[in-house]
Amino acid sequence: xxxxxxxxxxxxxxxxxxxxxxxxxxxxxxxxxxxxxxxxxxxxxxxxxxxxxxxxxxxxxxxxxxxxxxxxxxxxxxxxxxxxxxxxxxxxxxxxxxxxxxxxxxxxxxxxxxxxxxxxxxxxxxxxxxxxxxxxxxxxxxxxxxxxxxxxxxxxxxxxxxxxxxxxxxxxxxxxxxxxxxxxxxxxxxxxxxxxxxxxxxxxxxxxxxxxxxxxxxxxxxxxxxxxxxxxxxxxxxxxxxxxxxxxxxxxxxxxxxxxxxxxxxxxxxxxxxxxxxxxxxxxxxxxxxxxxxxxxxxxxxxxxxxxx
Amino acid sequence: xxxxxxxxxxxxxxxxxxxxxxxxxxxxxxxxxxxxxxxxxxxxxxxxxxxxxxxxxxxxxxxxxxxxxxxxxxxxxxxxxxxxxxxxxxxxxxxxxxxxxxxxxxxxxxxxxxxxxxxxxxxxxxxxxxxxxxxxxxxxxxxxxxxxxxxxxxxxxxxxxxxxxxxxxxxxxxxxxxxxxxxxxxxxxxxxxxxxxxxxxxxxxxxxxxxxxxxxxxxxxxxxxxxxxxxxxxxxxxxxxxxxxxxxxxxxxxxxxxxxxxxxxxxxxxxxxxxxxxxxxxxxxxxxxxxxxxxxxxxxxxxxxxxxx
Numbered sequence: 352x353x354x355x356x357x358x359x360x361x362x363x364x365x366x367x368x369x370x371x372x373x374x375x376x377x378x379x380x381x382x383x384x385x386x387x388x389x390x391x392x393x394x395x396x397x398x399x400x401x402x403x404x405x406x407x408x409x410x411x412x413x414x415x416x417x418x419x420x421x422x423x424x425x426x427x428x429x430x431x432x433x434x435x436x437x438x439x440x441x442x443x444x445x446x447x448x449x450x451x452x453x454x455x456x457x458x459x460x461x462x463x464x465x466x467x468x469x470x471x472x473x474x475x476x477x478x479x480x481x482x483x484x485x486x487x488x489x490x491x492x493x494x495x496x497x498x499x500x501x502x503x504x505x506x507x508x509x510x511x512x513x514x515x516x517x518x519x520x521x522x523x524x525x526x527x528x529x530x531x532x533x534x535x536x537x538x539x540x541x542x543x544x545x546x547x548x549x550x551x552x553x554x555x556x557x558x559x560x561x562x563x564x565x566x567x568x569x570x571x572x573x574x575x576x577x578x579x580x581x582x583x584x585x586x587x588x589x590x591x592x593x594x595x596x597x598x599x600x601x602x603x604x605x606x607x608x609x610x611x612x613x614x615x616x617x618x619x620x621x622x623x624x625x626x627x628x629x630x631x632x633x634x635x636x637x638x639x640x641x642x643x644x645x646x647x648x649x650x651x652x653x654x655x656x657x658x659x660x
Numbered sequence: 661x662x663x664x665x666x667x668x669x670x671x672x673x674x675x676x677x678x679x680x681x682x683x684x685x686x687x688x689x690x691x692x693x694x695x696x697x698x699x700x701x702x703x704x705x706x707x708x709x710x711x712x713x714x715x716x717x718x719x720x721x722x723x724x725x726x727x728x729x730x731x732x733x734x735x736x737x738x739x740x741x742x743x744x745x746x747x748x749x750x751x752x753x754x755x756x757x758x759x760x761x762x763x764x765x766x767x768x769x770x771x772x773x774x775x776x777x778x779x780x781x782x783x784x785x786x787x788x789x790x791x792x793x794x795x796x797x798x799x800x801x802x803x804x805x806x807x808x809x810x811x812x813x814x815x816x817x818x819x820x821x822x823x824x825x826x827x828x829x830x831x832x833x834x835x836x837x838x839x840x841x842x843x844x845x846x847x848x849x850x851x852x853x854x855x856x857x858x859x860x861x862x863x864x865x866x867x868x869x870x871x872x873x874x875x876x877x878x879x880x881x882x883x884x885x886x887x888x889x890x891x892x893x894x895x896x897x898x899x900x901x902x903x904x905x906x907x908x909x910x911x912x913x914x915x916x917x918x919x920x921x922x923x924x925x926x927x928x929x930x931x932x933x934x935x936x937x938x939x940x941x942x943x944x945x946x947x948x949x950x951x952x953x954x955x956x957x958x959x960x961x962x963x964x965x966x967x968x969x
Contacts, residue, residue, distance in 0.1 A: 441845070536750070539888045560869040563886060572960050574881040577872060579848045611963040645967055651881050652961050654920040658954055 355600040359475025361399040365435040380475035383586035386633040387593025389416040391601040398422035402429035429454035462488040471600035479511035497521040516549040523554040576622040594620035664704040664909040668784025671741040689784035692895035695942040696902025698725040700910040707731035711738035738763035771797040780909035788820035825858040832863040885931040903929035
C-alpha cells in the first residue's frame with residue numbers, strides 16, 4: 352500500500368455562520384486532509400502537534416479512519432491551536448475572530464520513521480519553514496509533493512515560501528492568493544508566473560466557482576457541485592487537497608490526465624464537507640454516498656460532442 | 661433548413677475598458693445573437709429597429725452572414741438606439757454612461773411572413789411586451805422559445821415579464837438576476853423558483869465563472885474558457901444565447917442531453933467574443949477556430965473516471 356504523509360494543524364475551531372454557531376470543535380487542516388484522504392486505499396499519517404487539552408476521542412477518531420497519529424505530538428501542559436471565525440452572509444468571506452497559536456508556536460515536526468519514505472507528501476497550510484523541515488526529513492524523494500499555502504505566508508514569510516515552492520510538484524492556492532503571489536490578475540497568467548517559481552502543477556481554488564489545474568499549456572477545470580445549501584465552508588479547501596493527494600497516492604499515476612481525476616475526487620469530497628458544521632459530514636460519510644455523488648459530477652460536466660481529431 | 665427567429669436590439673455602442681475605448685460601433689443584443697447563430701446551418705432573421713443613421717454597411721454585414729434583415733425596420737429620420745458603458749478594472753462590473761432609446765422607444769416588432777413559422781424563437785433582452793408581441797405573431801407554436809432578460813425589467817415591468825415567462829421554454833439570466841427574480845441566494849433554489857414561473861429550462865450565466873443549466877433535478881455546468889486576456893465582455897451573454905439557440909435550431913433535438921451540447925457551443929462562441937472590442941472578433945471568426953476551441957473545451961472539462969451504473 353502506498354504511503355501518504357500529511358502535515359497540517361490538528362486543532363480546535365469555533366465557527367459562526369448565518370446558520371448557527373459552534374463551541375470548540377475538532378478542526379485543523381491536517382484533520383480535514385486526513386479525513387478526506389481516508390476514502391482512498393493508502394496508508395496515511397498526520398504530522399502535527401496538540402496540547403494535552405486535546406481529547407483522546409479525537410485522536411481515536413482519526414485512528415478509526417486508519418490514519419497513523421504517532422506523528423501528532425502531544426505537548427504536556429500545552430494548549431491546542433485554536434481558531435475562531437465568523438462567515439458573512441454569502442459564505443464567501445469571513446472574519447477571523449481569534450487565533451491562539453499555543454503549541455503551534457514552537458512546532459518542530461517529527462516525521463515517523465516508517466513514513467520517511469512516503470510516496471506522496473501533502474504539506475498543509477503552515478509556516479513554510481515547517482513545510483521545509485518535513486521535506487528535509489524524507490529519506491527518499493517522494494513521487495509527489497503537494498503544497499497548500501495562504502496569503503498570510505506571502506505577507507510575512509515570502510522568501511521562505513519561495514524556497515519551499517522550489518521543492519514541490521503541485522501548489523494549491525486560492526484565486527486571490529494566486530493573484531497576490533504572481534502580481535497577475537488573469538488566472539492563466541498567474542499560473543504561468545507561479546509555475547516559474549517551481550511547481551510543475553498549479554491548482555487554483557475558486558471556492559463555489561470550482562478549481563483550475565494548470566500544467567504548461569494544459570488546463571482542466573472542475574466545478575463545485577451546485578448545492579441547495581452550503582452550511583459551513585470551513586475545511587473545504589483542505590478536504591479538496593486531501594482528496595486530491597489521497598487519490599494520487601492510491602493510483603500511483605501522476606500524469607496530467609490522472610491529475611484531472613484527482614481534481615474531481617477532491618471536488619467531490621469537498622462538496623460534502625460544506626454540508627454540515629466542521630468535520631461532522633466527513634466523519635460520517637459512506638463510500639456509497641461518495642460514489643453516488645461522483646456520478647452526479649459526471650452528469651454535471653460530461654457531454655457528448657464528437658469532434659474530428 | 662430550420663428557421664431561427666431572433667428579436668433584439670441592433671444598435672450603436674461606445675465602450676470603455678481598461679484596455680481602451682471605442683467610438684460608436686456596431687452593437688446590440690440582436691446583432692451579437694445573429695453573428696453567433698450564423699455559425700450554424702439555420703435560416704435566421706433578426707427583428708429589430710434602427711434609425712436612418714444606421715450605416716447600410718452594417719446591414720450588409722449581417723446579410724453577408726446569411727442573416728435575413730428584412731425584419732429590421734429602418735425609421736426615416738429616426739436615430740438608432742445607443743448605449744455607452746465603462747467597465748471596471750476587473751471587467752466583471754460596469755457603469756452605464758449613456759442610454760438613448762431613440763427609435764427603440766416606439767418599437768413595434770413586425771415578424772417577416774416567412775419567419776412566422778420559425779422552429780426556434782430567441783427573444784433577446786427587450787421590454788417583455790415586445791417579446792410577447794413577437795410570440796403573438798407566430799402562426800405555429802415554435803418548437804423552442806428562449807428568452808433573455810435582465811434586472812431592469814424586473815424592476816420596472818415585472819408583471820409583464822412574468823407573463824412572457826409563462827410562454828417560453830428556456831430562460832437565460834445571470835446569477836444576480838436569478839437571485840433577484842427568485843428571492844433565493846442559492847442558485848439551485850433560485851432555479852427551482854424560476855422553473856415554477858414557467859420555463860422548463862433555466863440557464864444561469866455566471867460570466868467568467870461559467871453557466872449552469874437546470875431542468876427539474878438535472879443540472880449541467882459549463883465553465884468559461886480561462887483566457888489570458890479578456891478585452892471587452894460586451895455581448896458575451898448574447899453571443900452565448902446565439903450559440904445556444906442556433907445550435908438547437910440546427911439540431912432539432914431539444915433533449916436535456918443535447919441542451920448540454922448547446923451550452924458548450926454557446927460558451928465556446930462567447931469565449932471569442934470577449935477577445936476584442938465589440939463585434940470585431942465575431943465578425944472575423946472562422947469555423948476552424950471554432951472547432952479548435954471546442955476541442956479545448958473538451959480537454960478543459962472531460963475526464964475518464966469509470967463508475968458502475
